[in-house]
Structure formats: structure tokens, C-alpha cells
Amino acid sequence: MQTNHLTGLTDAQVAQSREKNGANILTPPKKDSLFKKFLEKFGDPLIIILLVAGALSIGISCYEYFGLGKDAGVFFEPIGIFIAILLATGLAFIFELKADKEFSLLNQVNDDEPVRVLRNSTTIEIPKKDVVVGDVVYLSTGDEIPADGTLVEAVTLTVDESTLTGEPACHKTIDPNDFDPDATYKSNYVLRGTKVMEGHGIFIVDKVGDATENGKVFEEAQIDDSVKTPLNEQLDGLGDLISKVSYAIAALIVVGRCVMYYFDPHFAETGGFFTVDFGAYLLQSIMIAVTLVVVAVPEGLPMAVTLSLAYSMRRMLKTNNLVRKMHACETMGATTVICTDKTGTLTQNQMQVAEANFYGDTPQAIIEEGIAVNSTATLDFSGSKPKALGNPTEGALLLWLNAAGKNYDEIKAAAPRLEELPFTTERKFMATIVKSAVTGKPMLYVKGAPEIVLGLCKNVAGNVSRDEIAKQLLAYQNQAMRTLGFAYQELASVDGVIENGKVNADNLTFEGIVAISDPVRADVPAAVKECLDAGINVKIVTGDTPATAREIGRQIGLITESDGKECVITGPEFAELSEGELRKRVGDFKIIARARPTDKKRLVEALQANNQVVAVTGDGTNDAPALKAAHVGLSMGDGTSVAKEASDITIVDNSFSSIGRAVMWGRSLFQNIQRFILFQMTVNVAACLIVLAGAFMGTESPLTVTQMLWVNLIMDTFAAMALASLPPSESVMRDKPRDRNAFIISRSMWTSIISVGGLFFAVLLGLLYIFEHSDITSMSQLCGLQLGARDSLTPYELSLFFTIFVFLQFWNMFNARAFMTGRSAFHFKGCRGFAMIALIILIGQVFIVELGGEFFNVTPLKFMDWVWIIASTSVVLWIGELIRLFKK
Template sequence: MSQKNHYTGLTDAEVSESRRKNGVNLLTPPEKDSLLKRFFEKFGDPLIIILLIAGALSIGISCYEYFSLGQGAGVFFEPIGIFIAILLATGLAFIFELKADKEFALLNQVNDDEPVQVIRNGNAMQIAKKDVVVGDIVILNTGEEVPADGELLEAVMLNIDESTLTGEPVCHKTTDPAEFDSEATFPSNHAMRGTKIMEGHGVMRVLAVGDKTENGKVFEAAQIDDSVKTPLNEQLDGLGDLITKISYGFAAAIVIGRIVMYFINVPEFDWVSFLAFFLQTLMVAVTLVVVAVPEGLPMAVTLSLAYSMRRMLKTNNLVRKMHACETMGATTVICTDKTGTLTQNQMQVAQTNFFGNPSDDILIEGIAVNSTAQLDLSGDKAQVLGNPTEGALLLWLHKRGVNYLDVKDKAQRIEELPFSTERKYMATVVKSATGKTILYVKGAPEIIFGMCKNTAGVTRQEVDAQLLEYQNQAMRTLGFAYQELADGDKTIENNKVAAANLTFLGIVAISDPVRSDVPFAVKEVIDAGIKVKIVTGDTPGTA
């Protein structure tokens, strides 16, 4: 993004000193339960509990048959088989999930390695989230997660989702004391670690990292189990309850029925014979409960899920809990992002089509100042930081030998309107290096064209035809417009461009090649009966 002020940030020496003094930007992981406790947790499955009860009752029956009735040792095969099934089911689940936990320990490091835009040594660059230190100048853009607690130095229409900390889905942030919310949980000019930028952009100075952040305090105080039962979990729970109720119901019916029959068929009541008959009746009822339990079901479920878990692991898909495999198997629709998921996320300007021979100064300044992206020029090759579409425009300037930072520094920013999916455009008002006040607008070409009074002789039909040609080549398109402002001219009102004398500059087509493995992957899931939906802000033609 672009800043109203030029920041230099920390030097390498200051970064080292801050890290030594204030620590690293990592949360201390919670203590894990012992292996023994984690193993015994596997016995909490409803079917396993039923099997344990059935196994205990089966042991009682076998002992009665062996010692009282004089039957052979074969009567113990039933309880032994039940407990072998229990140990196999729980043991396999424990072993596979233990392996998954080790893989997840590595995977969790990915979150700490997420790139964060900072300014150090006077240059914009990307560093890992874990490397952010107190005092860093961090650039915040829409869709990003705030990496640490900090004080905002700039905030342009900045709204943050603080639901992870306060429950508030949208909190307006500002650096203007007149707009501060006195009832807000956190100051209106502060951004907190773990919250998400929903709209706008800003710049902040880091005040706290790691465990000392508010997110770290919450993480330390309460380890929240946010696990959700899968459909299979719910179905097995219901099956366990159903088997229990039915078997107990039949057992109770047998006990009552046999007692009634005893009093009907035996004319004289005798306590000794009745107790012997009642004990035999209980044995019959317990036997019914035991045989009603499907000993092989937990084993079959565990084996199938373990096999699914192993297959997913071979394709680099980690599953922490085995039952989650069933949720993946029940997928009917996949909603996928386009940029960086289906495409290579290597956007570059493929074609430009400007009308009316606009001056290079207008084009260059319009692209440089009306942008939320940055270029990391510290290496041999310029790297895009932030929005890849806008970064492609800055790369285009860079390849033409234009230093976009110099252009931005020479233009004084007066007013900004960040891009939003509702408006589909962004705008910036600057005091140009030429001394003129200029409004620059950039966004969806069809919308930008409709806002313009001056179209350089091009018609809507010509623009639509050009857009269709680009979109049929799967290219993203951007339209540009500007207006030199006089005193009293409208610019931005009610979060919309209100200027009435905009001039349409033209269209830029940006390409992003499809990843080579995408066609096969999409065909495979479609053949499996799964629908694929592309979630994108582009036009249907581009998608």
C-alpha cells in the first residue's frame, strides 16, 4: 500500500535488540496430555463404552458357565474376542492420530511463517510473522491478519474483525481522536494480533508480540476446544444410544416376561427356586445385551478411517482426527479461490489499451499513487508485496524504468477511497507534482467507463468488445480514469466517487497462467460427482 508519510522503520541492529529485549512473536504452545491419558481418551467413544460394558458382562457370564455349570474354557472366547476388538480399535486410532499430531506440529509452523509486510532500513520488505518485533512498522491490507499488537499510524477506512477477542465482527479503526469510540474494548487506534482486516488499509507500529499480546493472553488463559462432531460421530453416537435402548428394553421385557411365567407355571412359591430362576433369567438378559452389540463395527470403522487417513497423508493432506476423513468423503461441493489456487499467482500486464493519447505523467502517477501494493526492491528481482493485481501494474512501471516510490513521494495524498467488492473500484486524490489537484480512479472497466463524462471518442460497444476479447483469454481487466480538480469540484462523498467530469484513460489486461495440475484435478473431482464453484471478484467471462 502507499503511505501518507515516508517511514524508515527499524535497522537490523534495532531489530536484534528489540528481539532480545521483548522476545519473539510466537505463542507458547499449551502442555500436551500424557500419552497414557490420550490413549485412554479413545475409550470415550460410545460404541467402545458399550463394548466395555458388554465385555464385563460377558466375563461374568463366562465365569458363571465355567465355575457353576462346569463348561469348558471355550466359554471365555467371547469376552476375549470383545476385548481384542476394543484394543485393536482404540490402538489403531491412537497410533494414527499420534502420527498426525507430529505432522500438525510441523504444519502449525506455517502460520508463524506467513509473510508480513514491514518497513525496515527504509525499504518495504516481507518477513515471516514470527520475525516481527516490537517497534516494527507493519503495513496492513484488506484480508490480512494482524501479526501483533500495535498502534495505528495511518488508517484509511479501516474496519477490523475482532470477534476472536471481543466477539465484535466489525470494529472501525481510526487515527483521528475525534472519531475514537470510548466504549470500545480496545482503543480505536490500536490493532490486535489475530484479528483480520475486513476493509481498508493502514500502517501500525508494533507494541507487543507473542505471549504479551492480547491474543497471547487469551491463548494462555483458555485453551478452547472448538472441535465439531462430524456426521459420522453423530451417527455413531445415535447408533450407540439406539443399541443400548433396544437391548436394555428387550432384556427388561425378558426379565418381566419370565418372572410372570414363573408365577403362572409354579403353583407354590419357593424363595430358593425363585432366586435360582431369577439368576438364570438375568443371565439370559445379559447374554442378549452382549450379543446385541456389534463387536466388529468399531473395528471396521477404525480400519476404514485409518486407511483413508493414510491415503490422504500420502497426498500431503493431514487429518488430525480420523473421523474427519468421513467429512472429507462426504464433500459434494468445492468452492475454490482463483488467484493463486487455480492460477500461478504470477500476474503481469499482458496488454494495454489507452485512449486519447494520455500523457505518461498522468498514467504513471495514477498507477503509482492509487495502489495498495508495494515492491520489494532489496533483492536482484523485484517482488510484489500485497495485492498481486496492483503489484503487476507496479512491475510494469518498474520494467519501464520508473521508480514508483519517487512518484509517490512527490505527490501529496489528500483523500483515499479503498477498493471494495461492492464498489469495484478505488480512488485517490493527490496534490500532483505538477501542482494540480487530481483524482485518480481505478477498477472494473465497465463501471469506470460508466462514471466518465469524457470517453476520448470510444463507445461503450467498443469497450465491451475489447473487454470480452480479454476475458475470453482469461485475463483480468482494469479500467482507469482521472479528473483535474478545480475549487469546489466534488471528489468523494458517502464512500463513493462523486466527481462529475472524469476522463476515461483506458484498459489494462493482466494475465495469470493456470497451474498445470489444475485441469486434471478439476476433472477428477467432477468425475467423482463433486461440483466445483469458483469464488472470484472477476467477471464470469474471466472465470
């Protein structure tokens, strides 16, 4: 069916259609209420334990208030517990809402995918969400169909309807005689969300948005963060280790306090173990132990990871990396091999005809007609200058015609198409039969890879020798130009000329060659060098000839003079390698030329079998298997919807340099998580040991339940926010890829955790002993100290101890921030978030001690005591600075 009469909708008709039928957007299903989401935060086992402990604490407080006549101060501790629980659950709730918002924004990207439509008699590109009922939409291989509609043109059109019907290859046609009576949907009907696997066509939209078949079964798309990466496994292992140790210490605390209660001189006077006093004491011991578990168990780790990933996802978009699947942020940091295509990634993807070399006396009209009718591309004239839509190589030919003052659309309309054989990567050519406006007879035009097209030809225009053609091709390819060969034949009849995917012609004449250039991007050589210096191997997989591919490799710095012929392999040679041979040689070659669709996926699997972490770039439908198989799939911003759907990250600007930025973010993200672990583990060591020692020393717990929960809030929530939001460092690109099997805590981290945590414990234990054996009312008294008999800790001493403990961790947070950076902890460029959170912790601690009163079991401190504490504990930071200076 000819479609030359189609003009598309006018602007007024578009507005009317949208008002009547709505926008082409799927309405997401109803979400859970905010209240229900908030209640889910209380499902954490540790929160449940604290809720139970808090309820029991209220019971004891009621007994003490009503039964024993104590004042209302007994209720402060249980109230403090519940407020701390609400703070923890509330913050988790807020962060989850923020993450949901980030993911929702990312999920809307698909609505902005460009679609080719005909409006006001002009072909233009619009976002998918702007498609309306009545629009005339063009389809090409690799496109995702934007709406439901009826075909008015279909050329060897095959559609993957597996998302709706489970059928991966449905033949579509407008010929009623070829309709499939058993098909789920009519053979001349296409559906939103399905994908064009082969051929091209035109359809008129019948339904959009929720009215489509896809809309009826739509479930809200979510970012896939369920992939179990090595980081997840390492964190799970670390969490299990810390949990088991903290549970053991918690049990020892309860046992230790019970033993010390037994040896207390007042044990017999109070009536032994079977009294209300002991019940209250046991409950207090259990609460201390449970709270210690809350402090020690790294429940902040998942939040730190989520925050790091969410922050990285948002910031990576500024470097043109649109992350679709959250785990890809971290996995990019472990990448050891990048398999990249050439066009658009290494080159500018701005195809232009560099040289047209047609032979002999081939009529110019024949050349022009062959280019115009044997093409699936179109030109968009809506802007200041024509823009090619569709295949960029074919678009370059149409732009070349347009620059010569020829209207390709008029030429195409004057030569009605009779049959067509579309281009495929297997055939490497396309053919079209038209009723020629030049000769008035059927004409066969063939265009494709020159060596393939020449092999189909009986004649060569101008009697140019095949050797001369081969030399010309080699010269073009050595300049990294893409070449196309052209042929034509006048036909007596069209019957059997195109049949079973083949061209049956015995008198084709080879017209000549067109060389099309696509210059290397200016930033690519530096970006490739950056990856190579970072220990990441780069391999090019391209359909170009070996000579063209090698020249591109040389221009970007991948191929050097020392590289022999073995670094380049062709698709057929690659296919002949056995699995064993491939695994042995896969590290040697840098380029696969004349690659076929299956080669890239096989390459990925061979590299993975050698324990490589593989990232793959791709922009075509045929790249989807490799994108899915890779650890990280990187689709191009102007790639097909099929490729984007299969990928983890979309490179918005198509540039290889953006891939290097993604690696830098991934490595920096992993280091941020390590810094958080370093910080929190140091806190855990100090807190667990001091509370355990206090239990066996027979003293009151030096840190109360509410105080430890505040410490937990600082260490888990605020520290996670501060350390997760640190900006990336370019220095990570000078390191080699990390070992994915290595434990997340490195030797240097273990050294720091044990030494610093142990030092904190020793200092705090010493202070505890001093406070018990002297009456301290000011920090200045520590200078001329005289120890006496043991006595209980005063509220002022407990406030001093609590504040010193917090500030030791506060200053150590700066050391953790500077860990592995090689810089001073005072380097705050790009770290305003860290400085702000540090200020919040500082002000929060002062506020709690000065105004917390019985609520936090503290009393206000003197001004000079604050000065003493802040100055003396800052020694932690100064020692860290000296160590970093010495190492530097």
C-alpha cells in the same frame, strides 16, 4: 499521517527484540497428564463390564485355589482378561496420542501465515510467528492482524474485533478527533487475531505472543471433528443395530447354558442351582456372553473411521490439500457440485500486463504517477527478481512500471497522498487524491472496472468514442483478459471530492485501458474433465465480465458449443431471481459473472435446498459466508486469513486439480470404511452363531474368553489399521457421487456378510460336531474320519478349532481388502502397511498357540497341522479370487 520516513527494524534490532520480548507464538494451555488420559480409556462401558467380570473371575479363582486346592493354573484366565483389556485400552491410547500429534501440527499452520513488514527499508514477507515488537506491519483488506500495535496510517480502516469484544465493525483512525470514546480499545490500536474488513493501514507492533490481548484469553485451537456427517449417522445406526442383536444373543447364551446345565445328568448330584459350582458356571456363562458382546459390538468402527480420517488428512497434504476439519475428508467424497472462483484456482494467478492502451496525448508522467500512487500493492526486491505483494492485479501494474525502469516508490513518495477511497467489490473502483509532483496541484486518480470508471468520466483522451472503447473491451474479454480503466482530473480544491464513499468530480478524463492476462493452469482442463466424468457439476463464480468468464469456461472444457446463453448469468440477473425461480434454474447455469459477495452464498444455499452436496472455493474475505455455508469450504493457500478461518480445507497450491484429488480421497476413504464393516460383520456373524450354537448344544464354549478377546483385537484393531490405510484408487472417479441417504451397508455387502458368515458358521459347526464325536490328534485324521460317541473337547481339538476360526477370518481380510477394487487381493502396490499388519496377525496367532499354554487355553500344534490349516483355510481367498476374476 505520512509514513515515508519509516525504515523498519534492522536484522540486529529484530534479534534484540525477539530476545527481549519473545516470539509471536501463543503458548497452549497445560494439557492433561498422559496418565490421566490413559485412565480415561477405562471409562468405556464395555471395558467397565469386563473389569467387573475380571474381578469376579479372580474371586472365583482364589476360592478354587485356596478353598478347593486347585493349582495356580486357575489364575491364567482372569490374568489373560486383564492383559487383553490393557492391550485394547493401550492401543486406543497410543492412537489417540498419534492423532493429537497430527492435529497439533495442523494447528501450527496459522503461525506460518505470511505478513508484510518493513525491514531494512525494504518491504518483505515473513511468517506471522517471526513478527517482533517494533516491526512496521502493513495491513490490507482481508488480513488477520498478527500482533497488537499502534496505527501510524489508517485509510478507511474497519476491523472486525468480534473475536475479542463482540464488535464486528470497529472504525480505526489515527486522527484523535475521530476517536471513539466508548470503544473497548483505542481507535488507533489494533489487536492480534482480529481481521481487516475494509481499507488498509500500517502499524507498529507493541506486543507479541502471550503478551497480546488475544494471548491473555487464548484457548488452544482444536480441529473440529464434531460435525455430524451422514457417515457418522450411518455408523451410529449400524452400531445400534449390532449392539441390540448382540445383547439379545448374549442373553440367549446365558439362558441356553443354564437350561443345558439343568438337563445335565450331574445336576442333582451337584446340588442344583444353589451351589458354588453353579455360581462358577453362571459366572463363566456371563463372561462368555459379555465377551461375545465385546466381539460383536463394533467398537472398532469409531477407531477405523478416525484412523482413516487421520491417514487421509496426512496423505492429502501431499496432494496439496491441508485438511483443517476432519469431517471434510469424508464429505468431499459425497460432493455433487463444486462452486469455484476463477483467479488462482483455474488460472495461474500470475498477473502480467499484456497490453497497455492509453489514448491521445495523456502525459506519460501522469500515467505513471496515477499507477504508482493509486495502489495498495508493493514490490518485494529481496529475491532474485521483484515479487508483487498484495493485490495481484495492482502488483502487475507496479511490475510493468518497474520493467520500464520506473521506481514506483520514488514516484509515490514525491506525491503525498491527501485522501483515498479504497476499492470494494460493490464500488469496483478506487480513487486517490495526491499533491502531484507532475503538476504541483492536487490530482484525482481513479482506477477500476472500465465501464464503471468510464461512466464517471466527462472526457475521453484523444476523443476516442465510447463504442470503440466497448469494442476494445469486448476483444480483451474474449481473450479472457482482465481489464482496468484509468481516469484523472486536476483539482482546484480537495473539499467534497471524496465524500460518503463516493467520488464527486465533474471533469474526469478517461485515459485508457490496460489488459492484464492470467493464463489458465495447464492441468485444469484435465482436472475439470475428471470431475465432470465423476458426476460432479462445476460452476464458476467470478467478478469478471460474462465474455471473459465464458472464454475461461470454454478453455477449461466447462462450456461447450452446445451451451447456449442461459448457461451464463450475471450477478444482477441472479439477484432478481426469486427463491422458487432460482431453485428451478440453479442446475442450468454454469457461470455467474460480475458476481457480488452475497451471490456465492445464495448459490450454495439454493443448491443445498435441491439436496446437492456443495464444495466451495474462495480466497477473499467476502468469500467467508459461502465457505461457511457450504458442506466443504476450500480456501486457497494464498487467500486471506478470514477465508482460511472459514474453510474446512486449504488448497495449498491453489490448483483445481488438487480439489479432484480431495474428492478421490474422500470416496476412497468411504470405501475403506465399508471394507472394514464388511470384514467385521462377517466375523460377528460367525462368532455369535458358533458361541450361541455351542451354548444350546450343551458343550463347553468352543472359544474361551481370552481367545475371543484376541479375535476382537485382530478384528477391531489390526484390521482397522490394515483396511483404513489402503491407498486411494483413481477408479472411484469413474463412479457417480454416492447417495448420502443410502445405508452404509450396500446390497452386495449384505450378500457377502450373510453368505460368507453363514458359510463360516456351517464349517465351524461341522468341525465342532466332528471334534465332539471323535478323538482328533492331527488334521490328517479328518481324511479317514470315523465318528463315535459324543465326548468332551480335548485341549488339542480346542486349539485346532481356535486356529481354524482365526485363519478363516485372516484370509477373508484379503477378500475385504479387494472388495470394490476390481483387482486381485494380491495387488500390493502402495499397501505395505496392509501386508505388514497381515504378517503380524499370522505371527501373533502362531506365537499364541505355541507359547500361550493355559494362558489362552491352547496347546502347541504339530507342524503339519499348521500347514493343513493355512492351506485349507486359504480356500476362502482362492474362491474370492475366482469370483473377482469371473466378474472382471
